[in-house]
Amino acid sequence: xxxxxxxxxxxxxxxxxxxxxxxxxxxxxxxxxxxxxxxxxxxxxxxxxxxxxxxxxxxxxxxxxxxxxxxxxxxxxxxxxxxxxxxxxxxxxxxxxxxxxxxxxxxxxxxxxxxxxxxxxxxxxxxxxxxxxxxxxxxxxxxxxxxxxxxxxxxxxxxxxxxxxxxxxxxxxxxxxxxxxxxxxxxxxxxxxxxxxxxxxxxxxxxxxxxxxxxxxxxxxxxxxxxxxxxxxxxxxxxxxxxxxxxxxxxxxxxxxxxxxxxxxxxxxxxxxxxxxxxxxxxxxxxxxxxxxxxxxxxxxxxxxxxxxxxxxxxxxxxxxxxxxxxxxxxxxxxxxxxxxxxxxxxxxxxxxxxxxxxxxxxxxxxxxxxxxxxxxxxx
Ligand code: FE2
Numbered sequence: 028x029x030x031x032x033x034x035x036x037x038x039x040x041x042x043x044x045x046x047x048x049x050x051x052x053x054x055x056x057x058x059x060x061x062x063x064x065x066x067x068x069x070x071x072x073x074x075x076x077x078x079x080x081x082x083x084x085x086x087x088x089x090x091x092x093x094x095x096x097x098x099x100x101x102x103x104x105x106x107x108x109x110x111x112x113x114x115x116x117x118x119x120x121x122x123x124x125x126x127x128x129x130x131x132x133x134x135x136x137x138x139x140x141x142x143x144x145x146x147x148x149x150x151x152x153x154x155x156x157x158x159x160x161x162x163x164x165x166x167x168x169x170x171x172x173x174x175x176x177x178x179x180x181x182x183x184x185x186x187x188x189x190x191x192x193x194x195x196x197x198x199x200x201x202x203x204x205x206x207x208x209x210x211x212x213x214x215x216x217x218x219x220x221x222x223x224x225x226x227x228x229x230x231x232x233x234x235x236x237x238x239x240x241x242x243x244x245x246x247x248x249x250x251x252x253x254x255x256x257x258x259x260x261x262x263x264x265x266x267x268x269x270x271x272x273x274x275x276x277x278x279x280x281x282x283x284x285x286x287x288x289x290x291x292x293x294x295x296x297x298x299x300x301x302x303x304x305x306x307x308x309x310x311x312x313x314x315x316x317x318x319x320x321x322x323x324x325x326x327x328x329x330x331x332x333x334x335x336x337x338x339x340x341x342x343x344x345x346x347x348x349x350x351x352x353x354x355x356x357x358x359x360x361x362x363x364x365x366x367x368x369x370x371x372x373x374x375x376x377x378x379x380x381x382x383x384x385x386x387x388x389x390x391x392x393x394x395x396x397x398x399x400x401x402x403x404x405x406x407x
Contacts, residue, residue, distance in 0.1 A: 047262030064108035076206035127294035141168035162188030174292030244274035252280035356381015
């Protein structure tokens, strides 16, 4: 589909506010394709505090792949790996490394979600399928989004099982405690040169999302590199998808580095919310997670920039937690280094204290921190 086939974002925003043609209850799960699901599951348990939920593989009748499902409060992660060579999943991992394959959206009517979006131009991954076991029925359908990433519509109102039909409960003895992660706040996509508007138009016209904010290269640039970003949100605001594209700079931007190593467009980071970022970050550090560090001088001027906050700045400083304020309140955030071998996928931990924005005041300090990491990798 050509960009010119779409309405403008402004026209779509006005129309989408009248009727939400794609009601979404929330994120149902994120599915990652990984080289070794058994070991990735251990990482999500031990380092990130996810709890074991469900399993599908050889012991449930699958022959060619296995999946571990983990949860923490409202977040569900599915880790899937191939058990044989030359599989579609294996090819995906060969091209992209470990990464997010599916952002699954919880809907009341998967058939309707599928028909509405495909009539509006979405490309089909699979038509609605109904899966049943003794705990009930789940209906799912899937459409494509950027790169090889897909959206799955999940209708589960007639299901009482642990996850999906044909998964069994996974209940190992090893169960490290939760680290206080609550829900997925937003999920960011990196797309290729000049593709940002194509994908924000897709979310507006095909999915009925509205544009919350846009940042141009003047907002998000350092001495060396730049990127542009627009944030799309669904009708009830529960789903937020920022979309980034690279912009011209003196050196190779972090988005270009991502596109190179991911082999195209894909999910760059998953932002997860906590009610106590200090506690969560201390716990993550103790469990071996590494975070991007801003220079200590960031904290010298913090009070002047953000005004009064409930946390002690001296408590945030050694952890590297960043703060930003907007007209609605403030937020605390921090970014991990990549959690996979390729410099692609990372996590953001965010605690919102009224603020609805994304930490614009931290962009410069943050991107300079990423560039220091890029320089160490020799990819700046
Ligand atoms: Fe983010």
